[in-house]
Every structure is written in C-alpha cells, then in structure tokens.
Amino acid sequence: MSHGRPGTRGPYVRPMRGWWRRDPFFVRYMVREATALAVLVYAIVLTVGVVRLAQGEAAFDGWLRALRSPASLLLHAVLLLSMVVHAHSWFEIMPKTMPIIFVGGRRLAARTIQRAGWAATVAVTVVVFALALWARG
Amino acid sequence: MPEAVKSVELEVLRYRPEQEDAPVWQRYRVPYSHDMSVLQALQHVKDELDGSLSFRWSCRMAICGSCGMMINGKPALSCETFVRDLLPGPVRIEALAHLPIERDLIVSVDGFVKKLEGIKPYLIPKEPRTLAQGEYLQTPEQLERIESFSSCINCMLCYAACPQFGLNPDFIGPGVLALLHRYNDDSRDGGRAQRMEVLNAEEGVWSCTAVGYCSEVCPKHVDPANAVNQNKVNSAKDYFLRFLQPKGATR
Amino acid sequence: MDVFKADVAIVGAGGAGLRAAIAVAEADPSLTVALVSKVYPMRSHTVAAEGGAAGVTQPHDSLDAHFHDTVAGGDWLCEQDVVDYFVAQAHEELVQIEHWGCPWSRTADGRANVRAFGGMKIERTWFAADKTGFHMLHTLFQTSIKYPSIRRFDEHFCVDLVVDDGRVRGVVAIDIASGEFRLIQAKAVIIATGGAGRVFRENTNGGIVTGDGMALAYRHGVPLRDMEFMQYHPTCMPGTGLLFTEACRGEGGFLLNKDGYRYLQDYGLGPATPQPRNKAMELGPRDRLSQAYWHEKQKGRTISGPHGEVVHLDLRHLGEQKLRERLPQIYELALIYLGVDPAREPIPVLPAVHYTMGGITADIRTAAPLPGLYSVGECSSVGIHGANRLGSNSLTELLVFGKVAGVEAARDAVSTQHGNPSALAKLADAARESVLSVVAPHDGGDRIATLRREMAQSMEDGCGIYRSGSTMQATCDKLAELKQRYRRVRVDDSSAGWNTERLLALELGYQLDVAQAIAHSALQRKESRGSHQRLDGYEQRDDVNYLQHSLATYQGDDAPRIGYGPVKITHLPPGIRAYGEAGEHYDAVSHAEEGARA
Numbered sequence: 004m005s006h007g008r009p010g011t012r013g014p015y016v017r018p019m020r021g022w023w024r025r026d027p028f029f030v031r032y033m034v035r036e037a038t039a040l041a042v043l044v045y046a047i048v049l050t051v052g053v054v055r056l057a058q059g060e061a062a063f064d065g066w067l068r069a070l071r072s073p074a075s076l077l078l079h080a081v082l083l084l085s086m087v088v089h090a091h092s093w094f095e096i097m098p099k100t101m102p103i104i105f106v107g108g109r110r111l112a113a114r115t116i117q118r119a120g121w122a123a124t125v126a127v128t129v130v131v132f133a134l135a136l137w138a139r140g
Numbered sequence: 141m142p143e144a145v146k147s148v149e150l151e152v153l154r155y156r157p158e159q160e161d162a163p164v165w166q167r168y169r170v171p172y173s174h175d176m177s178v179l180q181a182l183q184h185v186k187d188e189l190d191g192s193l194s195f196r197w198s199c200r201m202a203i204c205g206s207c208g209m210m211i212n213g214k215p216a217l218s219c220e221t222f223v224r225d226l227l228p229g230p231v232r233i234e235a236l237a238h239l240p241i242e243r244d245l246i247v248s249v250d251g252f253v254k255k256l257e258g259i260k261p262y263l264i265p266k267e268p269r270t271l272a273q274g275e276y277l278q279t280p281e282q283l284e285r286i287e288s289f290s291s292c293i294n295c296m297l298c299y300a301a302c303p304q305f306g307l308n309p310d311f312i313g314p315g316v317l318a319l320l321h322r323y324n325d326d327s328r329d330g331g332r333a334q335r336m337e338v339l340n341a342e343e344g345v346w347s348c349t350a351v352g353y354c355s356e357v358c359p360k361h362v363d364p365a366n367a368v369n370q371n372k373v374n375s376a377k378d379y380f381l382r383f384l385q386p387k388g389a390t391r
Numbered sequence: 392m393d394v395f396k397a398d399v400a401i402v403g404a405g406g407a408g409l410r411a412a413i414a415v416a417e418a419d420p421s422l423t424v425a426l427v428s429k430v431y432p433m434r435s436h437t438v439a440a441e442g443g444a445a446g447v448t449q450p451h452d453s454l455d456a457h458f459h460d461t462v463a464g465g466d467w468l469c470e471q472d473v474v475d476y477f478v479a480q481a482h483e484e485l486v487q488i489e490h491w492g493c494p495w496s497r498t499a500d501g502r503a504n505v506r507a508f509g510g511m512k513i514e515r516t517w518f519a520a521d522k523t524g525f526h527m528l529h530t531l532f533q534t535s536i537k538y539p540s541i542r543r544f545d546e547h548f549c550v551d552l553v554v555d556d557g558r559v560r561g562v563v564a565i566d567i568a569s570g571e572f573r574l575i576q577a578k579a580v581i582i583a584t585g586g587a588g589r590v591f592r593e594n595t596n597g598g599i600v601t602g603d604g605m606a607l608a609y610r611h612g613v614p615l616r617d618m619e620f621m622q623y624h625p626t627c628m629p630g631t632g633l634l635f636t637e638a639c640r641g642e643g644g645f646l647l648n649k650d651g652y653r654y655l656q657d658y659g660l661g662p663a664t665p666q667p668r669n670k671a672m673e674l675g676p677r678d679r680l681s682q683a684y685w686h687e688k689q690k691g692r693t694i695s696g697p698h699g700e701v702v703h704l705d706l707r708h709l710g711e712q713k714l715r716e717r718l719p720q721i722y723e724l725a726l727i728y729l730g731v732d733p734a735r736e737p738i739p740v741l742p743a744v745h746y747t748m749g750g751i752t753a754d755i756r757t758a759a760p761l762p763g764l765y766s767v768g769e770c771s772s773v774g775i776h777g778a779n780r781l782g783s784n785s786l787t788e789l790l791v792f793g794k795v796a797g798v799e800a801a802r803d804a805v806s807t808q809h810g811n812p813s814a815l816a817k818l819a820d821a822a823r824e825s826v827l828s829v830v831a832p833h834d835g836g837d838r839i840a841t842l843r844r845e846m847a848q849s850m851e852d853g854c855g856i857y858r859s860g861s862t863m864q865a866t867c868d869k870l871a872e873l874k875q876r877y878r879r880v881r882v883d884d885s886s887a888g889w890n891t892e893r894l895l896a897l898e899l900g901y902q903l904d905v906a907q908a909i910a911h912s913a914l915q916r917k918e919s920r921g922s923h924q925r926l927d928g929y930e931q932r933d934d935v936n937y938l939q940h941s942l943a944t945y946q947g948d949d950a951p952r953i954g955y956g957p958v959k960i961t962h963l964p965p966g967i968r969a970y971g972e973a974g975e976h977y978d979a980v981s982h983a984e985e986g987a988r989a
C-alpha cells in the first residue's frame with residue numbers, strides 16, 4: 004500500500020468534531036444517552052429519601068415536604084418524561100442485544116420483544132401503583 | 141412532475157492529493173431519467189464531463205459492495221440509490237464517512253481488510269470429516285441462525301454509520317464483528333475459543349455503545365448491531381468463567 | 392521498477408483464482424503465490440452469480456446423465472474427456488467448499504439441497520439461497536486467509552505478461568493507488584480474469600468484466616477458442632441488463648408473451664405443464680429460450696417497454712412466502728430497481744449477454760499452448776461448455792479446474808527457474824512504456840466512452856442472438872475503424888494515483904481486441920450451432936465442416952486469423968439436441984439404442 008508518496012499528500016482524514024449533529028439518528032442517540040442522567044438524578048433523590056428515613060420521622064417528613072414543592076414537581080415531570088423516553092429507546096435497542104430466539108420453528112420478531120418489554124413495564128407500574136394506594140388506604 | 145425534470149445537479153467532494161491539500165466541492169449537471177441511479181449519474185460525469193472523477197463500482201446490483209458513498213449525508217450504495225428519490229437536487233456526494241479519503245470518492249479499505257483477516261474468518265470444524273463422508277449436516281434452522289450475518293457484502297456502510305469507529309479507528313467495527321459472529325454461530329464451527337481474544341479486547345465488542353445506526357444503513361439486513369451486542373454477554377461470561385476454570389482448560 | 396518474486400502468479404481473484412491459490416498453497420506450502428487482482432477479491436464478478444453449482448448428487452442421477460446433458464447442451468462442441476473429468480470431480484468439490492463453510496441450502500434432514508436447472512435432466516444444482524456465487528466467493532476468499540503463502544496484490548491492474556525465451560516468466564501490473572508499475576516474476580502464471588460480456592451493450596456483467604486476461608494471452612500469440620459463442624441469458628432486467636436467475640424458472644416461473652401465453656411451447660420445448668418439467672419449457676437451455684424471444688419479437692408478440700421489447704417472467708403463483716424464502720435477492724431486485732412486486736405482478740425481462748463460452752485455449756490440465764501459462768474459469772476455454780453453457784456448470788467449473796490449475800502450476804513451478812532478471816526488467820520497462828504511450832494525451836481524440844458505446848452497439852447489432860454475414864461484416868469493419876481511432880483515445884486525467892480513467896482506456900483496448908476475435912470467429916463459422924445462430928442460408932448445424940473449434944490468432948492491427956481445430960469426441964457421437972416432449976422421446980430411444988449396442 005503506498006501512501007504519502009513523494010510529491011503528493013497522503014489520504015485525507017476528515018474531523019469528527021460535531022459528528023452527532025450531522026444526522027437526526029445521532030441526535031436521537033445522544034438524547035437516549037442523556038436520559039441516563041435523568042435516571043441518575045432520580046436515584047439520587049430516592050437515596051436522599053432513604054437517608055432521611057434513617058434520620059427519623061422529622062427528617063423524612065421534611066424530605067416529603069420538599070418533594071411537594073413546585074420546583075420539585077417540575078423536576079419530577081421532566082424526570083418522568085425522560086424515563087419514558089429512556090424506556091422507549093432502551094426497548095428499541097433491546098432486541099439487538101439478544102441472540103436469535105426460535106419459537107415453534109419461527110424467529111422471534113424484534114417487535115414481539117419490544118412489546119414484551121412495554122408489557123412488563125406497564126405491569127410493574129400497575130403493581131407499584133396498587134401497592135402505593137393500598138399502603139395509603 | 142418527473143417528466144418535467146430534464147437534468148439534475150450533483151455536488152461532489154473531490155480530492156486530488158497530487159494537486160490540492162484538502163478536498164473541494166465541485167458541481168456537475170447531468171441529464172436526468174426516471175430510473176437513473178446515482179452511480180449512473182456519476183458514470184455520466186466520468187464518461188462525458190470530467191474523466192478525472194474516480195470512484196469504485198462494478199456489479200450495479202448491490203452485491204459486490206464497491207460503490208458505497210455518502211449521498212445527501214447518508215451512507216448508501218450508489219448503484220441502488222435512485223436520483224428520482226433525491227429530486228430536485230442538488231445531490232451531495234462524498235466519500236464514505238469515518239474513513240480516510242485516498243482520492244475523490246475512494247476511501248482506504250485496507251484497514252478493514254486487515255481487521256477481517258485478523259478474526260480467523262473461516263470455518264474451524266468442530267469435528268473432522270473426510271470428503272468421502274460428504275457434507276456436514278446442518279438443518280435449515282441452524283442455517284437460518286447465520287443467514288443474515290453471512291450476507292455481508294463488505295461494503296463498509298456500517299463503518300461510515302458508526303460514530304465509535306469514527307472516533308476510534310482501531311475499533312474492529314460492526315461488519316467484521318458480524319462476520320466473526322457468523323462463524324462462531326455456525327453449527328459446524330468449533331473455533332469460538334480461538335476468536336474470543338478479538339471479541340474481548342477493548343477494540344472488540346466493548347467499543348460499541350449500541351448506537352444502532354449500522355444496522356439501519358446496512359443494505360443487506362445483516363444486523364451487525366445484533367451480532368456485536370449479543371456478544372457482549374458472551375464476552376462477559378467468558379471473563380467471569382475464566383476465574384472458575386483452572387489455567388489451560390479449554391471449552 | 393519494484394520487483395516481487397513469486398513461484399506462481401495468479402491474475403484474477405474471483406472464484407477460479409482463489410480456488411487455484413488455495414490449491415497451490417495446499418499442494419506445496421513452501422511456494423509463494425502472488426494473487427494479483429484489479430479489485431479486492433470480494434468484488435470479483437463471481438459474487439453476482441445467483442443460481443447454483445451442479446454436481447451429481449441424487450441416487451437416481453449418474454455421471455453419464457450429467458455428461459450427456461452437458462455435451463448435448465453444448466451442441467457437441469465440448470471436449471468429451473474434459474467433460475468426463477468435470478462431472479466426476481464435481482460432487483467432491485462441492486463437498487470440499489462446504490467443509491470450508493459455504494452455507495449451502497439444506498433439505499429438512501440436513502443434507503445439501505439440489506434444484507432443477509435449465510437443460511439438466513435430473514436435479515443436481517446445489518444452491519445457497521439465490522446468492523450462490525456470493526457465498527462461494529466469500530467462502531473461498533475467507534478460506535484463502537488461512538494460508539500464509541498466498542500474498543495478495545489487491546487493486547493491482549495487470550498490463551502485460553512477461554514472456555521471455557518462449558515461456559511466461561511473470562506479469563507487469565500497476566498498483567492502482569499509487570500508479571507505480573510492478574514486475575511480479577513467477578515460474579508459472581494462471582490467468583483467471585473472467586469473461587468479456589462488457590463488449591456488448593446489454594449485459595449482466597459488472598464493469599470489470601472486460602476480457603483483460605484473454606486479451607493479454609491473445610496478444611502473446613495464444614489462440615482464443617470458440618469466441619463466437621456468447622451466451623444470452625433469457626431473463627434479464629430491461630435497461631441495466633441485471634440478472635434474474637434461472638432458478639426463478641427452476642422454482643416454477645413461467646415466461647409469457649403479451650397475450651399471457653407460455654410461448655416456449657411453440658418452439659419445440661412443449662408441451663406446457665403447470666409444474667416445471669426438466670429440460671422442457673422454461674427449463675430448456677438458454678440459447679433456445681433467447682432465440683424464442685427473438686422470434687416472438689419478430690412476430691410482434693412481445694410487450695413494449697421503456698427499454699425495449701420485453702416478455703413477462705411470471706412468479707406470482709409461487710406465492711410471497713416461497714419467493715422470499717427461495718428467491719430473496721431477486722425479490723429485492725425487482726422491487727428496488729423496477730418497483731415490481733413479483734408476488735403480485737409479472738417481471739418484465741429480456742435476454743442480455745451473460746457468459747463467454749470461449750476463451751484462452753486450455754487443455755485438460757488448464758495449460759495454454761504457451762509454456763508456463765494456465766487459464767481457468769470464464770476467461771478460459773477448457774472444453775466444458777462448447778457452443779452453449781448449461782446454467783450451474785460454470786460455478787462448479789471454478790472449483791474443479793481451479794484446483795487443477797493450482798496443482799499443475801505448482802508442479803510446473805517446482806521444476807522451473809526464474810527467468811533472467813535483466814532480460815525481464817527490460818521487458819517490464821517496455822510494457823510500461825507501451826502503456827504510457829496508449830494513455831498519453833492525444834489531441835483531437837475520441838472520448839473513451841464514445842468508442843466503447845460504438846463498439847458495444849455494433850456488437851449487439853452484428854453478433855446478437857441471430858446473425859447474418861452482412862451484419863457481422865459490418866461489425867468487423869466497425870471494430871477495425873474503432874481500433875484505429877483508439878490509437879488517439881483521449882485521456883484527460885494525467886495523475887499517477889487512482890487514475891481510473893487510464894485503466895478504462897486500457898480496458899477498452901482489451902475489449903476491442905477480444906471483440907474482434909468474437910466478430911471474426913462468428914463471421915467465419917458458416918453454420919448455426921448452440922448460441923451462434925445465422926439467418927443467411929446457414930441455419931443448420933453442419934457437422935461435416937464445422938464440428939470443430941474456431942481458433943482466433945492475433946494479428947496486431949490486422950484482423951485476426953481464424954483457424955480450426957478438432958473436437959475430442961469419445962463416447963457420445965453427435966446427435967439431436969431435443970428438449971420438451973421431443974427430448975423425452977429422443978432420450979428414451981437413444982438409451983434403448985445404447986443399451987442394445989452394449
């Protein structure tokens with residue numbers, strides 16, 4: 004292979020700066036990755052809650068009050084939306100992470116795997132809601 | 141509407157290392173017909189307007205993998221991309237992204253070929269068989285497991301799609317890893333252990349962050365994203381099993 | 392000039408070249424193989440082959456049946472000892488490539504499946520979906536990586552053979568990326584550069600199929616044999632010429648004219664049955680089917696389309712599921728290129744040039760008359776196909792004779808020395824000078840594309856499916872004129888690296904020489920046989936005068952000299968080529984006669 008032969012320049016390497024803005028697919032990918040931050044933020048919020056619980060009733064009530072503030076409600080709305088986007092984009096890529104599965108001689112479709120993921124999400128959400136309502140009442 | 145269009149403009153990124161330091165855009169106007177591919181448009185340029193425009197092509201039917209290029213910002217095979225879908229133009233044509241440009245629309249392919257050569261891309265039979273014993277047996281279902289992964293035409297559109305490869309040219313990349321997986325998953329093959337080192341390396345599956353654009357652009361539905369990401373589990377299993385097995389054990 | 396010393400040099404890294412390289416490496420790992428190709432191996436045109444590779448497999452099949460189908464299919468112009476060897480080795484070679492990983496399509500119990508194919512009495516065509524050439528090529532390329540003795544020269548364009556002291560001593564090639572010339576010395580050279588279909592206007596071939604190796608051998612005095620026999624494949628895409636595999640018909644597709652009528656039954660291929668019957672109707676041989684199209688066109692029974700007169704390939708009755716499973720690639724081709732859904736509409740098709748039956752004269756060991764030179768694959772005329780090739784014989788040919796070429800070249804190389812270095816260097820320099828003068832800037836010359844278009848149109852007009860003396864003569868005259876104009880061909884690009892315009896100019900030179908061999912061989916053959924059919928008083932086969940191979944010998948700027956050589960006939964004397972119902976009757980009678988004789 005001859006590169007950079009005398010009197011000529013070698014192969015030209017194009018810069019990667021701003022690569023993720025070049026295609027809507029990459030923008031969506033970056034958004035997907037960013038939603039992981041939302042998960043992190045919510046994990047921190049819950050962790051603080053656990054710590055406050057350990058510190059006694061007054062501390063825990065203080066945490067609960069803080070959660071009801073307008074700023075917190077706004078934050079939680081953003082986090083909830085991010086979680087939904089996160090779940091959607093994760094289920095979109097999930098079939099790609101699994102080996103080919105044959106059911107009854109036919110290949111399990113990606114759509115089936117995605118629907119199973121959403122079904123599980125909805126089921127867990129329903130169960131958690133039910134538990135929360137039962138705990139309150 | 142299509143009948144009114146008589147010609148279309150192409151904007152092609154030229155690079156002639158013997159003349160210029162950096163690539164420059166050049167415009168051409170070519171006659172238009174309804175079933176014209178971008179490749180045919182480029183051939184018109186070379187035949188009639190500018191013989192110095194260099195690009196690879198051969199089969200014209202999306203099976204040889206020669207004619208990959210960026211068309212309006214997306215990796216595509218020029219022989220099966222039709223100008224009618226890109227009207228009114230101009231059609232922007234550039235060499236495949238993430239690869240060094242040698243000249244005009246020609247990129248360096250030898251890096252890819254070296255990676256391909258490095259993964260033991262051949263059948264390492266699980267058990268020996270003489271020719272007199274005939275073919276190895278393989279059921280249609282076993283064949284279907286590797287059907288998509290064995291369809292890769294080495295066109296490198298997936299490399300142009302993969303930002304991780306763009307950022308790190310040492311990444312083995314989607315196409316080669318799909319081929320590696322094709323052999324690992326072939327029911328006749330017993331060479332998985334020999335290919336593990338490539339998979340496990342930093343430049344193996346672990347450079348992949350599941351962007352998924354590779355599978356999106358693949359013209360043969362190979363699904364390299366699946367091949368790579370399936371093998372993250374295998375690579376992790378291999379890593380942990382190593383602690384459970386005495387040194388020198390083979391699987 | 393850079394010099395590389397190899398034991399065996401192979402020009403062309405398609406199926407035949409790769410199989411030969413592997414054969415040399417296995418025969419003797421100590422021999423260095425230089426595998427020289429103007430494209431990366433996986434781009435070679437083997438990749439586009441679709442239908443399958445034939446080899447006797449089923450218990451009720453026999454070598455004799457495959458032999459008979461091939462020799463009759465070739466209209467008795469085959470070298471029968473070569474065909475005997477070919478059919479006997481076929482099955483083993485198909486098993487060998489399976490052992491190397493080729494993903495052959497399977498029966499339910501895991502064995503390699505076989506399908507029906509044109510002109511074959513019994514199903515014996517192994518297939519890998521409808522991308523057999525693709526799978527075979529990639530398997531061979533990937534397998535070749537196992538052998539460290541194979542040294543590849545990818546994207547190196549061969550410009551000459553080096554012949555010294557009556558023997559081939561190597562090749563000269565341009566490293567395309569840099570434009571540098573390289574001398575690759577070798578003790579034996581195998582040419583595996585493929586066919587020359589691009590000399591015709593409408594063809595299934597990729598841009599690289601320009602007869603390079605044929606022209607190189609031809610220019611060094613090796614006769615090109617049986618060049619007049621160019622195969623028209625009956626079912627190709629209008630406009631581009633892209634191939635719709637014969638397997639479409641093997642799976643049960645119909646060919647219909649504008650009245651929706653299966654017209655092949657009017658041409659001795661009937662009767663028309665709803666299920667495919669071997670060697671009948673749509674499973675007749677390619678030359679007969681292409682000729683039937685021509686007659687339908689004369690009668691005004693074809694359908695007018697934007698790219699000429701077409702007939703319909705009807706696959707609707709196969710159903711979408713079977714089509715997607717057995718013919719996935721052609722499904723996509725019809726959909727993407729034509730916007731036609733084969734499960735719902737018939738596909739417009741017409742014949743286009745597909746295969747070059749003739750080529751470099753090769754004996755059963757693939758050796759050319761020039762010592763040290765071997766040829767294999769479509770560029771070679773080893774004697775299997777005669778006047779018309781049966782589909783699925785050529786992919787098997789790559790394997791069977793690829794191995795032979797490798798083994799023979801290895802044997803030759805071991806008992807030979809390299810040529811005299813300074814003599815070879817001088818010859819290599821002369822080759823470079825010659826190339827540079829061809830591609831030098833010429834004022835007032837024609838563009839490459841102009842000459843190429845005129846050549847291709849003239850070949851289609853004069854050497855098409857049906858030929859007559861006057862049209863062939865016109866083509867011969869035109870080619871002589873084009874060769875003169877070629878001396879001043881205009882090449883704008885004067886760069887060194889990646890100068891593909893220069894390569895196109897050199898390829899045009901090869902094509903003009905090969906086209907001349909085709910046209911003159913056709914003009915001189917005053918009979919009709921296989922794919923060479925005449926309308927000017929020579930409509931019949933003439934075994935008295937023309938049961939012979941044509942041999943075209945290069946005469947520089949003058950027209951080639953056409954001579955003739957004998958055909959080796961061993962155990963199947965010339966008979967009638969009969970297909971359809973007539974064929975079954977004929978086969979039954981001739982088997983009875985053979986039985987009576989035995």
